[in-house]
Amino acid sequence: MTKTSRLPPVATLGPLIALLLAVIFFATQSGRFLSVQNFSLILQQVMVVGLIAIGQTLIILTAGIDLACGAVMALGGIVMTKLAVNSGMNAYLAIVCGLLVTMAFGLVNGLLVTRIKLPPFIVTLGTLNIAYAITQLYSGAQTITGLPPAMTFFGNTFRLGHAEVNYGAVLMLVLYLFMWWGLRETQPGRHVYAVGNNPEATRLTGIATDRVLLGVYVTAGLFYGIASLVSVARTGVGDPNAGQSENLDAITAVVLGGTSLFGGRGMIVGSLLGAVIVGVFRNGLTLMGVASVYQVLITGILVILAVTTDQLSRKGAR
Template identity: 75%
Template structure:
């Protein structure tokens, strides 16, 4: 019995999964449509973009940072991809590369300001959020780009599993979570991210360059935002300059609900996926119940506060 117990994850790590199961069980009693493959595939489609952004957000929060610019950087990447393809006739791969370059550049700028200028991540990313928003509106002329080549939307196509239609973009998101989980768990650079979040000074004294770790984290986050840009274009079939205005808070919500500590150094990226699904399940379930979207936002806010409160209490318990 003891041997089995030692192999099980701690209850704190299972908390988000238990919350997801309980939420599913509750909404299953409220709507007969909830427990259908078609509905679950819809939930995955709805969390696809935010879930990908949340991977980058998880990496940053693991280092005790935060990125408020992620949603608008994603929107800017989507506008660059679609507008360069529509206005200049660039091929889909070239347009995607340009969008990725822009989001990665913003990740680099955030990382340099945090590591070299020693500015707080909150202030840095608040500034780049506004910069990305302004550039997006100016470059797009505040107009939605609808003439999108098929190469930028193929991830929005689907395949059937029973009665459900699964988007290829959802498969990509799940693959990214698996790769990131393996990276954090099995590689030295991945473990360095946890070390920096736990105690940056002690990590520096062991010979690890904390600045390089942080810069790498913000760069990787920029890459994930670029992939999320492509998924956003694929999902709606257009470049929307007004997208991304709430995705930053949604991504942070997913990370927190997934059990990653806002104080850094503790969390599992797969928990972020569960956190994103919790938000998706609540919004989907409340919609099926006919509950107003205002109450959906209210419930999400309560969940975030409870998750942060639980994290703080668990930290005090460890001490």
């Protein structure tokens, strides 16, 4: 593993330290916080954002950003549920169609970024609105109900000790483990870091940077599709209004997890920790009876602190 694909120690340990401090604080404020069932609930609450954050991490590692991830996720969920319920399509085939739609949006984003050289911020701001409009038009702004069991499987739970564990949360953890291995141990994973660290130098070494970027955006689209399936399974409906805050929540998770917004530095596991940190704060504050508006306020403060830490670490590395 190259030095450029490693984080400074503070950025690596920061998310874990923040999570431990948050857990200790809320454990002193509520006797219910440390229960196994509550931790299982936190994982259920963050599993959709956590899956989106995998794709968002890949894009931010290449110095990009995806504002459309939540809207694309919602579109994928509507496509798969509407095809299965209203058109009578086989549930598994409908799921594949939903995944293909989210990957198609990733492909469009990637082509606009690599071929026309548009800034990722502008591209995904545009596709956010396009995905949202298509979702509303295709669904008729109506919620899709009566889903087949295949689409609600990941919303089911199984007993593990004293806790009810959600299959969707298990899927999220498995995918994080797989992506951790892929980014750390495979050549394509190292290329992602290299492109984010210095795209021109990477191109001069013979690596097809545009192909790497295109693959990143398509792969991110796949994870948004998986997130849409888990979201549908958790709620039991196809909701055209889903995903309206998930884009910012996913970016928050990635930033809190220590991935640099300037690209080239970060750990995929950090994004999982970032998502859990947000979940812990919201859960703990809820148990304390704190109004939801303060939860949003504290999340914003955490993001600013994380970005400040990233900026200071970059300056210190120069």
